[in-house]
Amino acid sequence: MSESIQSAPILSAEDVHVEFEARRGGGRARAVDGVNLDIAPGEIVALVGESGCGKTTLARTLLGLERPTSGRVLHRGAPLAYTSKALKRFRRDVQLVLQDPSGSLNPRHTVYDAVAEGLRIHGDVPDERERVADALSRAGLRPPERFFLRFPHELSGGQRQRVVIAGALVLEPNVIVADEPVASLDASVRGEILALLLRLRDDLGLAALVVTHDLGLAWNIADRVAVMYLGRIVETGPVEKILTAPEHPYTQALLSVLPEAPGSPVVLQGEPPDPTRIPSGCRFHLRCPVLASSAAAAAGVDDACRGTDPGVLAGGTATQVACHYAVSLAPSEQSP
Amino acid sequence: MALLEVSDLTVTYRTAGGDVPAVRGVSFALDAGQKLGLAGESGCGKSTMALALLRLLPKTARLTGEIRFDGEDLLTMSWGRLRAVRWAGASIVFQGAMHSLNAVQRIGAQIAEPIRLHSRAGEAAARKRAGELLEHVGLPARRADAYPHELSGGQRQRVMIAMALACDPKLIVADEPTTALDVMIQAQILTLIESLVAEQGISLLMISHDLSVLADTCDRLAVMYAGRIVEEGPAAAVFGAARHPYGQALAAAFPRIGDPASRRRPQGLAGDPPDPAELPPGCAFHPRCAVRLDHCDAVDPSLWPAGSGEGARAACVRVLPDDGLSLVPAAKESA
Amino acid sequence: MNGLVWARRRRTAARFWSQYRQNRAGVFGLVVLALFVLTALLAPVLTADNALSVTRPPGSPLQGPSADFLLGTDRSGRSMIDLIIWGSRVSLTVGFWATFISIAFGTLFGILAGHFGGWGSSLLMRVTDWFLVMPSLVLGVALAAVLGRSLTTIIVAIGVTSWPTTARLVRAQTLAVEARPYIERARALGGGHLHVMSNHVLPNVMPIVLAQTTLMVGSAILTESTFAFLGLGDPTTASWGATIQAARDVGAVSSRMWWYILPPGIAIVLVVLAFTLVGRAIEGVLNPKLRER
Numbered sequence: 001m002s003e004s005i006q007s008a009p010i011l012s013a014e015d016v017h018v019e020f021e022a023r024r025g026g027g028r029a030r031a032v033d034g035v036n037l038d039i040a041p042g043e044i045v046a047l048v049g050e051s052g053c054g055k056t057t058l059a060r061t062l063l064g065l066e067r068p069t070s071g072r073v074l075h076r077g078a079p080l081a082y083t084s085k086a087l088k089r090f091r092r093d094v095q096l097v098l099q100d101p102s103g104s105l106n107p108r109h110t111v112y113d114a115v116a117e118g119l120r121i122h123g124d125v126p127d128e129r130e131r132v133a134d135a136l137s138r139a140g141l142r143p144p145e146r147f148f149l150r151f152p153h154e155l156s157g158g159q160r161q162r163v164v165i166a167g168a169l170v171l172e173p174n175v176i177v178a179d180e181p182v183a184s185l186d187a188s189v190r191g192e193i194l195a196l197l198l199r200l201r202d203d204l205g206l207a208a209l210v211v212t213h214d215l216g217l218a219w220n221i222a223d224r225v226a227v228m229y230l231g232r233i234v235e236t237g238p239v240e241k242i243l244t245a246p247e248h249p250y251t252q253a254l255l256s257v258l259p260e261a262p263g264s265p266v267v268l269q270g271e272p273p274d275p276t277r278i279p280s281g282c283r284f285h286l287r288c289p290v291l292a293s294s295a296a297a298a299a300g301v302d303d304a305c306r307g308t309d310p311g312v313l314a315g316g317t318a319t320q321v322a323c324h325y326a327v328s329l330a331p332s333e334q335s336p
Numbered sequence: 337m338a339l340l341e342v343s344d345l346t347v348t349y350r351t352a353g354g355d356v357p358a359v360r361g362v363s364f365a366l367d368a369g370q371k372l373g374l375a376g377e378s379g380c381g382k383s384t385m386a387l388a389l390l391r392l393l394p395k396t397a398r399l400t401g402e403i404r405f406d407g408e409d410l411l412t413m414s415w416g417r418l419r420a421v422r423w424a425g426a427s428i429v430f431q432g433a434m435h436s437l438n439a440v441q442r443i444g445a446q447i448a449e450p451i452r453l454h455s456r457a458g459e460a461a462a463r464k465r466a467g468e469l470l471e472h473v474g475l476p477a478r479r480a481d482a483y484p485h486e487l488s489g490g491q492r493q494r495v496m497i498a499m500a501l502a503c504d505p506k507l508i509v510a511d512e513p514t515t516a517l518d519v520m521i522q523a524q525i526l527t528l529i530e531s532l533v534a535e536q537g538i539s540l541l542m543i544s545h546d547l548s549v550l551a552d553t554c555d556r557l558a559v560m561y562a563g564r565i566v567e568e569g570p571a572a573a574v575f576g577a578a579r580h581p582y583g584q585a586l587a588a589a590f591p592r593i594g595d596p597a598s599r600r601r602p603q604g605l606a607g608d609p610p611d612p613a614e615l616p617p618g619c620a621f622h623p624r625c626a627v628r629l630d631h632c633d634a635v636d637p638s639l640w641p642a643g644s645g646e647g648a649r650a651a652c653v654r655v656l657p658d659d660g661l662s663l664v665p666a667a668k669e670s671a
Numbered sequence: 672m673n674g675l676v677w678a679r680r681r682r683t684a685a686r687f688w689s690q691y692r693q694n695r696a697g698v699f700g701l702v703v704l705a706l707f708v709l710t711a712l713l714a715p716v717l718t719a720d721n722a723l724s725v726t727r728p729p730g731s732p733l734q735g736p737s738a739d740f741l742l743g744t745d746r747s748g749r750s751m752i753d754l755i756i757w758g759s760r761v762s763l764t765v766g767f768w769a770t771f772i773s774i775a776f777g778t779l780f781g782i783l784a785g786h787f788g789g790w791g792s793s794l795l796m797r798v799t800d801w802f803l804v805m806p807s808l809v810l811g812v813a814l815a816a817v818l819g820r821s822l823t824t825i826i827v828a829i830g831v832t833s834w835p836t837t838a839r840l841v842r843a844q845t846l847a848v849e850a851r852p853y854i855e856r857a858r859a860l861g862g863g864h865l866h867v868m869s870n871h872v873l874p875n876v877m878p879i880v881l882a883q884t885t886l887m888v889g890s891a892i893l894t895e896s897t898f899a900f901l902g903l904g905d906p907t908t909a910s911w912g913a914t915i916q917a918a919r920d921v922g923a924v925s926s927r928m929w930w931y932i933l934p935p936g937i938a939i940v941l942v943v944l945a946f947t948l949v950g951r952a953i954e955g956v957l958n959p960k961l962r963e964r
Contacts, residue, residue: 050518050519050520050521051489051518063859065855065858065859084863087861088861088863091859091860091861092861095859095860096855096856096859096860098852098855098856099852100852103851103852103853104852104853104855104856105853105856106851106853106870106871106874106875108874108875117857117860117862117870118860118861121857121860121861121862121866122861149678149682156608156609157378158608159608164856167856167860168860171860171861183516186377186378186545186609187377187545187546187547187586187589187590188377188585188586188589188604188605188609189377189604189605189608190589190590190602190604191588191589191602191603191604191605192602192604192605192606193604194602194604195602195604198600198602213518213519214519215519215593216590216591216593219591219593219594219598219599220591220598220599220600220601220602221600221602239599240599243593243594244593244594253520254519254520255593257519257520257522257523258519258548258593259546259548259549259551259552259590260548260551260552260592261593265523265527267520267523267524267527268520269524271488271490271491271521272520
């Protein structure tokens, strides 16, 4: 994989900020607060974080469904234009798979209609039937003709998600953005859908950004992982490195609470804080176990944790961590 | 003596299209203070069974068998006695806490209601107890004045647990208590349930599709497929060394991070769960089984001692002395 | 692909019918409706040329039921049966056109307001509210004064005052549909506003509109009768409401001329009931929440 990762990114976020007007005058919510992220052709990147961390907003921004307040989205190196014509062209290349396959299919459309929808929007009519059949069989629904006239409610959850994936594949995109693609599926079906995403990468060179709260999913299929906390990516790098030797205390905590994780779990208390009130200094410092355990003070970074923003991590494929303590332990790794 | 003893429980739904067996002869026992995890995919009958335990099923469901709770048979119990058991004996925590809470009532009042009704405590005493319960599940007592929509998903699940604890039950049935919650919140809730159960000696029946979560929380595990328990035993034995191919598939579904065997190799199970109205002949799992034998469509094995650990059993011909071949003609005669 | 599409449509229609058939009241309503529609279409065949003539009426005025006139005659000597037959034309025409106006405007504005949101939507909904509180009778009186007493006036008055109900309903349904993930998926596939509105929102709103339509035809017919009864209708047409008004004028109630009042009254009740039953039945089939599980 490492060779393909070196090539120019196909989709990137460049210092993307997305802000929302909070309801009832609660100020502005900084859902995405400065993110650089590159996705190379054929690469599977897992964007991991808790709900409310801004990962879904970032994914929607990368799809052009949300406009960044500042910063930009680059598609094959060119900034994404938000005219309807440019967006339509963009969407042939970058496709979406949502979490809830039951909700992502119009209950009144047959499988055929659901898959052909993209083709019809883009006006590719001539060989519609063959392309729909091809996409369905690539998504593992074989023989495709058997599924043409089925309605979503006649399918199992796994089959529905395959239909959604086929609907994305039919446009022959190069990137898929999948938001929690297996979160609402049964354990036994989960592996099948993940294996499908991996096979699509191997067969078609499809790149994917998989948004998830499930670190096991990242271990199963991703090449690279980016951990997001409160609007920023706090640690990123190859899956083998980040998931086995994490440096950011947040990543460490996430990994420690997994059911079979070795050692005692570090259960962070409280809810992830509110994006309308991002703490100053390191945004994680109020919940940080390293700061609480005075290890940070011993390393002499506690003032920095409370007062200095560790900054926005760069794009690219390098291993990076936005943590004063981790940087103080291994300063050499952070130099570019 | 076991606190909960289920023997040969069947639940059949009567529908326009004929009888649909949802639970087909399930037996298990749960001792006081013990934690049992029940795993299986949607449609395997695990939620139906949870509801059956408190006789919460719709009228179209027909139950046979026996459910003994504290020595009394729940299926033949009078409605008055059943109500008492539902309040004080056994509580249920559902998934989707948003829908199980009344949206227009403050949570404090919702927790206080069963206390007031059941223990005939005064308004003030019930409110005080509700505040204590909230503190107990890790929410400040002043949150009693909040409405459900003002709470996050994890907080709502805590409220549900507080409600379950309201009348000091002996048994808590938790149906997917952490599904749809983030890992960190899931960890918080699981730690909370574990500590409450340990402190108060409550028995726990936890239902989930995630075997790894169950293995982490429970003492014993049972795996259900198509309305039957196909594997049971001590948690470590079932999760680490399942003998039934379905148990193995569920155990492998969630990878161990750092395990090179699962890196870029997600493990799934091909095919879909069977339609309970049209179960395949023989072993209900055989159409999806990767290691099936020729006679698997003729033999429907029952639980048989297998694997390590006390009371470990599996319902697969492969654990039988001769791969269950001796059962083939008998099965065909009876069919 | 056409074969496939037709096969699917046939299947959908067959499934719809098999579910509809189980609703006995709905089937009854459908039969009654079919009879009335048939009657309206065949009115010229079923009645004599001079059936509606006041100058050359077929019988003498205010006769009770007899072998010649099964339901008697009106004050001009016309057969009550013929009046009912011709009245069905008026009722169905008014019902159809008023409903058409109401549904067309209501669906259009409802979907637009629901889809686009923002200040445009708020403005549209305020306009809707304005029409919602306008009493149709008062508007009818005013319109009759300006446009003259005619069927068109009645149709416009009913249509203009009844579309806001549809618009509100459609907007609510549009908002519900727009929140579904498949709308997000359609947008990510590259679908624009028109695609989303016509391919996703409209088909999901149609069932409600359809049910609303049948219910509205009934109420439009009722309103037309009210207008005619109040003397706002076209004096030259023989609508059911006009017939009842004529009956009242000659004091049919006090002189016990039941045949003058009951038949048009029963006809109105039957048609409105039939539309309501059909509407409820359609609603039941299309809205799975009302269906028994």
